[in-house]
Amino acid sequence: MFNLILFGPPGSGKGTQSEKLIAKYNLKHLSTGDLLRSEIAQKTHLGLEAKKYMDKGNLVPDEVVIGMINDALDNNRDVEGFLFDGFPRTALQAEELDELLKKKNSCIDIMLALNVSEDELIKRLVKRGETSGRSDDNNEQVIRARIMEYHKKTATVADHYQKVHKVIFVKGEGSIDEIFNRLSEEIDRLKLNDNCL
Numbered sequence: 173m174f175n176l177i178l179f180g181p182p183g184s185g186k187g188t189q190s191e192k193l194i195a196k197y198n199l200k201h202l203s204t205g206d207l208l209r210s211e212i213a214q215k216t217h218l219g220l221e222a223k224k225y226m227d228k229g230n231l232v233p234d235e236v237v238i239g240m241i242n243d244a245l246d247n248n249r250d251v252e253g254f255l256f257d258g259f260p261r262t263a264l265q266a267e268e269l270d271e272l273l274k275k276k277n278s279c280i281d282i283m284l285a286l287n288v289s290e291d292e293l294i295k296r297l298v299k300r301g302e303t304s305g306r307s308d309d310n311n312e313q314v315i316r317a318r319i320m321e322y323h324k325k326t327a328t329v330a331d332h333y334q335k336v337h338k339v340i341f342v343k344g345e346g347s348i349d350e351i352f353n354r355l356s357e358e359i360d361r362l363k364l365n366d367n368c369l
């Protein structure tokens with residue numbers, strides 16, 4: 173198995189790059205944001221509860237997203253690997269993910285962290301709000317709250333994987349293909365090794 177975390181603040185291009193990476197490397201895309209939006213669309217109890225947090229730009233409680241990831245791992249047993257997008261977003265989520273993968277004799281092989289300046293992030297999110305239909309992209313105050321949540325709770329997740337030398341920072345500005353090539357180069361370098369020993 174090859175398990176990758178695509179990491180970065182809101183608007184850093186995780187969703188766009190994930191689509192291209194899963195196609196190239198035959199990975200199963202697990203985006204907690206997408207899973208939550210699907211719960212909202214189906215008007216499930218979980219979705220309606222999560223929406224209250226998402227509309228304010230706050231993180232949904234850990235146990236909710238960890239439960240969703242646990243189910244997704246169980247429901248996708250025969251895949252070559254996972255690309256985690258938007259998860260883990262807190263230190264606890266990272267610890268739980270490590271445990272869940274360990275039970276499957278696997279681990280996170282690498283975290284690729286996209287670096288994008290704050291001005292560029294806000295510009296991209298405001299622009300995305302014009303077409304994405306996402307209510308949390310439509311309001312600059314909510315966008316700023318999401319970036320603040322990132323600095324307060326999520327940025328530290330990179331430290332967790334840096335302790336085990338599994339983080340590579342990648343410049344997240346430039347054209348979509350330029351960024352994709354940078355990410356691919358890092359994966360190609362790594363894939364030859366067994367990183368879970």
Ligand code: AMP
Nearest residue numbers: 204205225226230231232237258259261
């Ligand atoms: P995203 O699509 O990744 O930008 O996520 C949209 C929103 O879903 C976030 O602003 C959070 O409210 C919620 N969310 C997504 N993933 C997580 C996560 N791993 N932990 C907590 N909340 C999450």
